Amino acid sequence: MNDMTKNILLWLVIGLVLVSVFKNFEGAKMQSQEIEFSQLIKEIENGRIVALDSGIESATATRSNGDQVTAVIPPGAHESLVDAALEKGIDYKGQPPEGQSTLFAIFISWFPMLLLIGVWIFFMRQMQGGGKGGAMSFGKSKAKLLSEDQIKTTFADVAGCEEAKEEVSELVEFLREPSKFQKLGGKIPRGVLMVGPPGTGKTLIAKAISGEAKVPFFTISGSDFVEMFxxxxxxxVRDMFAEAKKQAPCIIFIDEIDAVGRHRGAGLGGGHDEREQTLNQLLVEMDGFDGGEGVIVIAATNRPDVLDPALLRPGRFDRQVTVGLPDIKGREQILKVHMRKVPLADNVNPNAIARGTPGFSGADLANLVNEAALFAAKANSRTVTQEFFEKAKDKILMGTERRSMVMSEEEKLNTAWHEAGHAIVGRLVPSHDPVYKVSIIPRGRALGVTMYLPEQDRFSYSKEYLESQLSSLYGGRIAEEMLNGPEKVTTGASNDIQRATDIARNMITQWGFSEKLGPLTYAEDEGEVFLGRSVTQTKHVSDDTATVIDQEIKDLIHKNYQRAERLLKENKDKLEKMADALMKYETIDANQIDDIMEGKDPRPPEDWNDDNDTGKTGKTGGADKVETPKSQSEGPIGGPAAQP
Known part of the structure; x- marks a missing residue:
């Protein structure tokens, strides 16, 4: 805000100066007319002049009609002008000699050019970072220095990654007491590479190391190094390490190092000379002839596969610390850290919330606590209860409710059957994740949601589990066909078909689940992203093998499609009962689903009363999603397809 105010004031001053200068020039031209000295003498003698203001070099006269004229006085002619004025009785006013009038005139004439030069220098300073280095700061480091007193983060603020904390805790001892290790011949590690998905706490751990060790902390992004020149x-890079050596022992934290540390000569930006020179200088500074003793470089990335091998060798990034997604115990610890700032009700159970949020990162859990606090604030509640956390979890997993969307009764009924088909098949196939909630209220980009939550964290997937996913994905399309017939099946299952095809293709080409093809890899996941999706490239195989692959994928999907169709036809009464419950209640959870699967009438939801029966309003529901929210496209169903 201060910089913006300074810039505004600077532009106001420049504008005022320009206006005043140009007004003076224009005013001087408009107020007086230049005439010859001889003409001025004649007009005085003829009585046309009533007042005279004379200096040494020029004189300004006022005519009887009020006009002003100016004349330049020739050398030695000033006395004759004075005599003529006194003889006619004209009001005469003399001016003392002006000092440095020539220099002032030169300054006035050059002022616009000087002003343009000043503005150009100002813009150059802004483009080059301005500040301390002036016009020579273009190659200065943009790293922000935080002193030991400015960093309040410690290991107590980091939760859910105990192994990573334990591995980097040695760095604190290195920084506090380096002589303890040096006397035995040990060397302080030059660099530590933090690897893990986004939001898992890589930057937080780096700050905690600095906070625990009480040393200066330089922070910079990899993109801040690269310029067009x-x-x-x-x-x-040279300037940053030079400053760091002055502050040693200290920590340099480079976030998103893959922006500058990509593999040289391959991949994206392989021919970028500026990026490669920056990387070369970074390699030299980390382990060159002049090593930076006491300077530890911590870098973070979620793409270690694209980094240059020279960065990862011993002597540079000596250690690679994996910061993965937290397990259930880690999620509970992270929730407790973020809940410190929130007034909690007595019924809040962090363990239950942690069990219902598999796959959440630390950033996701922080967002969950924040959303719950916002729900509580909207409800004018003094504390955040467990119900608000459940609402926040549903919003994050399934998206925001869109109750204003008006859908016809026919579309709403079609959605109810579609979602009921997903839920019932998911309940009947083996090894499937339990159905958590079914809703025909539009949420986010989805027009209907069937949500599954695993009972425990999964780290691998069996063939039985994956085939059950295929069956449940096709349950919605089959239920639509049972309701309306084959001719009236909608496009609502397009996303289900896409995800099922991806899972089946990976099972055949990557995970070795084909008896005909055997446990061989026929595809390579290049890790590239196209239109927001990871691209899997098929290896060069013969036409006969490609035909077998396509047939195996088709057979696998057809087998599980038939299984889903058989299960739904055998349990059509439960399908109808669940669809009716969705039409009445719009959202049902595990308790209502249990009642339906046992052949009972589903109990009303806990917050249900007869006055809020919206089953006949026609304002919610709709065909199932063409694009599903994160909970389905990247959650338990879609998860296996994205695994290596």
Missing amino acids: VGVGASR
Whole structure:
């Protein structure tokens, strides 16, 4: 805000100066007319002049009609002008000699050019980072220095990654007491690479190391090094390490190092000379002839596969610390850390919330606590209860409710059958994740949601589990066909078909679940992203093998499609009962689903009363999603397809 205010004031001053200068120039031209000295003498003698203001070099006269004229006085002619004015009785006013009038005139004439030069220098300073280095700061480091007193983060603020904390805790001892290790011949590690998915706490751990060790902390992003001019990034690396050596022992944290540390000569940006020079300079500074003793470089990335091998060798990034997604115990610890700032009700159970949030990162859990606090604030509650956490979890997993969407009764009924088909098949096939909630209320981009939550964290997937996913994915389309017939099946299952095809293709080409093809890999996951989806490239195989692959995928899907169809036809009464419950209640959870699967009438939801029966309003529901929310496309159903 201060910089913005300074810039506004600077532009106001420049504008005022320009306006005043140009007004003075224009005013001087408009107020007086230049005439010859001889003409001025004649007009005085003819009585046309009533007042005279004379200096040494020029004189300004006022005519009887009020006009002003100016004349330049020739050398030695000033006395004759004065005599003529006194002889006619004209009001005469003299001016003392002006000092440095020539220099002032030169300054006035050059002022616009000087002003333009000043503005150009100002813009150059802004483009080059401005500040301390002036116009020579273009190659200066953009790293932000935080002193030991400014960093309040400690290991107590980091939860859910105990192994990573234990591995980096040695760095604190290195920084506090390096002589303890050096006297035995040990060397302080030059670099630590934090690897893990986004939001798992890599930056937080780096700050905690600095906070525990009480040492200065330089922070910079990998993209801050690279510029369009070759050599600037390398200069900034040199300057950053030079500043760090002055503050040693200290920590340099480089976030998103893959922006500058990509493999040289391959991949994206392989021919970028500026990026490669920056990387070369970083390699030299980390382990060159002049090593930076006491300077530890901590870098973070979620793409270690694209980093140059020279960065990962011993002597540079000596250690690679994996910061993965937290397990149930870690999630509970992270929730407790974020719940410290929130007034909690007595019924809040962090363990229950942790069990219902598999696959959540630390950032996701922080967002969950924040959303729950926002729900409580909207309800004017003094504390955050367990119900608000459940609402926040549903919003994150399934999206925000869109109750204003008006759907016809026919579309709403079609959605109810579709979602009931997913839920019933998911309940009947083996090894499937339990059905958590079914809703025909539009949420986010989805027009209907069937949500599954695993009972425990999964780290691998069996063939039985994957085939059960295929069956449940096709349950919605089959239920639609049972309701309306084959001619009236909608496009609502397009996303289900896409995800089922991806799972089946990976089972055949990557995971070795085909008896004909055997446990061989026929596809390579290049890790590339196209239109938001990971691209799996098929290896070059013969036409006969490609035909067998396609047939195996088709047979696998057909087998599980038939299984889902058989299960739904055998349990059509339960399908109808669940669809009716969805039409009445719009959302049902595990308790109502249990009642339906046992052949009972489903109990009303806990917050249900007869006055809020919206089953006949026609304002919710709709055909199932073409695009599903994160909970389905990237959650328990879609998860296996994305696994290596």
